[in-house]
Every structure is written in structure tokens, then in C-alpha cells.
Amino acid sequence: MTTLQSLLDEREITRGLGHFARILDQKRWDDLTTVFAHDLAFNYGAGGEQEGIEALEEQMRQFLDVCGGTQHLIGSILVDVDGDRAESRAYVQARHQRRDDPVGAIFDSTGEYRDQWERRADGWRIVRRDAIWFLHSGDPAVLAAGEDQLG
Template sequence: MTDHLRDRYEIVELCTRMGWHLDHCQWDELVDLFTDEIRLDYTSLNGGEPVTLPRKDVIEKWRSNREGLAATQHLVSNQLVDVDGDTAEATAMFQATHLLPNEFGGPLWTLAGEYRYALLRTADGWRIKGLTMSIIWAEGNRNIRDLAVQAD
């Protein structure tokens, strides 16, 4: 296997694991996917500005958002990878469905769009150092997010 194909395989696997571990509440496994600090850009969903946060803070925020829900499913596809030495950028289409049966509306909220991952090759392999989520469409009960946090 060429170095290029190996890098591509490792990066696609890494980005896929992010959604898998989120959906299965495997918080300890998420730690090894990221650099110590992560630049997050969720401005297409929440407005504001991108932020750079310690990895532990990002994972804890995701944990608090996820644990109040009955389930989530992150589907990631159409992955493209561009490697430049020890850095890389990957893009992928995503669909993220959130489930929370509730008395205030529908039980589902689905987001779909594009993830852009900034990656760094470390002594331990590729790690995600940045994540940008660009929403293309959304459907369902957005209030599920707030209800899930209140349920904790």
C-alpha cells in the first residue's frame, strides 16, 4: 500500500470513528481521535464565531448533549482527503439524526450537510485538530437539543 493510500485510509477511518463513538457514548475512545486543542466551527448552526477549546471540554460538551437523548446516528459519506505532508484536510457529507421522545413536539431532529476536518499527523498517528460543520438542511424538532440538556 502506498503512503498516500495508507494516509487516506487512516484519515477516513479516524473521521468515521468520531461519529461512531459519539453515537455509542464511547467517550474515552474519542480522546485519541483529537489533538489537545480543537478548533470548532458550528457557526452555520449556532451563529457566533469559531472557538478553540481543550479536547476534554469538547468531549464533555458532546457528552452532555448526547446523554439526554435516547439515540443519535451520524452517517458520514462521500469522503475526500487531501494530504500535504503532516497536515491534511478531509471533507465528508453527513446526516445526524437525534432521537428524544417528548411531549413538546416530534421525536426527531435531523441535520445534514458537510464536515470539514483539519488533521495533523502526530507520533501516534493522524488526529483531528479542527472541525467545521456546514448545515445544508435540517428537519424536525430542534428543541430536542435543549430538552436533552434539561433531562440530565
């Protein structure tokens, strides 16, 4: 049975995903903790299993600090709330542009974020993320780290 609270929870989680996209595109690394728990576990692909907000920030910066503008589009969001825990699945399309080259090469990553959320004292936070990549296209040198992972 859907309750008003579960709809409000779903809305907060959906907004958290949108907020995450803007954090990446604006490179506001200090704001990662508004979406992710400090003790999260994650796997973005080639980097394998990792833990902690510091490791997540390091991974994001490794790719996004070396490229120019980005746009992360998150959609087709499905959220299932169960009390103080939730799961979400969301498609992601991430476009990355070469630094200082507004008409130059781009690199796109397309996939899905599979997240586990917990209601914490400061709101809903992702405690587990698995990024599943469907395809990459363009010039991986835009990221200066290859096409193995990112999003």
C-alpha cells in the first residue's frame, strides 16, 4: 500500500539523484555528503569495490577534474521504499567535453545507477552504489584515464 510518507520518501530520493547530477557538473565535491553516506560502499567499474566518501570523491575528481564541461542526465527512475531503507534504479547518460575545447571531442557514458538508500538523521543517503555501464562512445582521452569507468 502506498502511503503519503512513502511518496514523500520517493520524492526526496528522486531529488537526491538530480542533486547528484548537478554536484558532478558543477564540481561541488563538498556536497557529495548531501547524497551519499560517509560509510558508503560503491563500484563504478574498473576501480572495483571501494568504500567511503573520500574514495568516492577521489574517483569522481580523477575523471571530472581533468575534463571540461559535463552533463549528467539521470532518468527512468524507479524507487522502492521499505520503511527506512530504499532501492533505486536510474539510467544515466554522462557527456564529458575536452577541457578548453568547446567544439572539440566528447566522451559519453551510458548506464544505470543501482543504489541502496538509508534514512539517516540528516535525510536519505546512498549507502551502496553499483554503476552498470552499457556503452561508451567518443574519445576516452577527454577523461585522460580511458573508457573503463565514469559517470
